[in-house]
Amino acid sequence: MPGDGRFLTFGLFLVFILITLGITIWARANTRNADDFYAGGRAFSGPQNGLALAGDYMSAASFLGIAGIIALSGYDGFLYSIGFLVAWLLTLLLVELMRNAGRFTMADVLSYRARRQPRVRTAAAVSTVTVSVFYLLAQMVGAGALVSLLLGIHPGQSFLGLSAGAAKVLTIIIVGLMMVFYVTYGGMKGTTWVQIIKAVLLMAGTLVLTVLVLARFGFNLSDMLGAAAKASGRAADFLQPGLKYGREIEGDPLRTLINKLDFISLAVALVLGTAGLPHIVSRFFTVPDARAARTSVNWAIGLVGVFYLMTLALGFGATAVVGQAAIAAQDPAGNTAALQLAYTLGEFAGGPIGGDILLAFVGAVAFATILAVVSGLVLASSTSLAHDYFGHVLMFGRPRESQEVAVARFSAFLVGALAVVLAVVARNLNVAFLVALAFAMAASANLPAIVLSLFWKRFNSTGVVAGIYGGLSGSLLLMALSPVVSGKVDPDTGASLSLLPAGIDFHLFPLENPGLVSIPFGFLCAVAGTLLSREQADQERYDELSVRALTGTGSHRAARRAGKRPSGR
């Protein structure tokens, strides 16, 4: 990638940071109580929250990652786009019930009818923090790599006196400081506005690239696909499933079957994970009522759908316009495909300066994307630690509100510090699999607990706790024993494709994504836990929960006047 645009990139980063800092400081002045800090005062409109949901959801992994997978492996990257979108229908079904039944967190819904409050709350907090930290780690390691690429620092080179390695560490630390600042200072109000700005920027950036790349082919999608297939050197195969996922290995039916099961496992995790992601769930509570929550999910479906359709143009466009050799030379995983596409398209339009400008813009969008997603994750974790663990376990549900919010701010700092340390340690590892893992964990641990709490009469505390810990530990254990951690070796070079170096091999589980096994296991644990315990379900509370969830009677609403307590029960 070219040289002097990086000062422009750097400048645009700074502009974004300054604007969002301003908003955060404004939000701080308008954050008075727990409703403000955790739920933005429940005052966001449906469309606003829809933009923020989309902003929370469309991570850099999907923007840069999917474009990269499509650019290098063709059609298979599109699977992610489809799974990530279709998953929202499940969210649409659950959003109103959860909005009506809960207050700030998933645990509010899970513990509503549970007899053993503290255990359920603790389990929910453990799961929330685990899922969020894994997701966070993937984003932050990605941020380090992205920024050193954007600033054009290669090993051996330097920018403003920084080497590539130092730039990575510095970026991770700066991203960590920023996200902790957004959350501790701006709470849900500040974070939501950061998400909204980011969503608008990301949609605009993707739209510009899509229009420009399609214009190169006279707005004929078929021609662009043809050019991409030709440029890839794999002809029509490039436009079909099977180059990356579910690969058919000649003469090895077992391997072929495993590959296909792995593909299905990933697909299951993607479609079932979204509704259990803590940073998505905590966004359900930022609107005044269930109808606004439904509207916001509909907006999110529209935005996310249009965005993921455009990834198709970005990915195939990058292959056709930039070429695979150039993309793989920058980053073997293809994460820079969208950025290189931006430079090339800008160059066509306005020479090297045009290239620099468009690259700087898209780079800043990617940076904004990372910052917004990580703050959403930190906010969800700190909310759960403060509200669920501190408020309801340590303080038996009777903390002072100001005390709880102070703990939330402190937790944000702790979670942020943990994520920074982990990301610096893992900065040179390929941790892209963590995103799919986070989805698998959310689907295995959180989804069974949510669905059964809402719909199964007999479900009890033991079931919730067993389901969450079972699903969580099941997916973590399967991942540790999977080829992503050890034992996957490049057949040609003998180099390790796993997290651990070649030579260490304890992979007992053949699939790279645990979802296919761990999600049914999570449900099984939840059901078995319920049936094997002698605890009786609280019938009256179940009736209450269903009335409340379906009608919105007694749900937590936005306070009309300043200082008035929300009209909850």
Next chain:
Amino acid sequence: MVEDPRTPTVPGEFTALAHDHRFHLLKARFRRLATTLVAAFLGWYFLYIALSAFARDFMARPAFGHINMALLLGVLQFVSTFVLAWRYTRYARRMLDPLSAQLRDEAQRRQAEREHIEQVMAERRRIENWTRG
């Protein structure tokens, strides 16, 4: 104080609503809607996934130009998601929202009445104590 979601409510308030025949209707409608939606979108999604994994020749068939069945079905997943979300919302607006609004309003009115009666009773007790004293 942060509100505890387990603070006891007036006993029977929710139980009465839970046994209201209109609530049963609402519940039945929601369950039918949810089952239909989940069956439709998960069935269609997994059909698509199964075709991608096991019916590669079918997916490779060209539909028009360079656009093959795989791409066509993939884009159709987007279309179906939009359509299902729209249909779900329309059904919910027509068949669920009026019913739940009715039940909620009644519950809130009862709550208000109860609070009013409590206020009156408290006032009466105050006066009685005062006259007795």
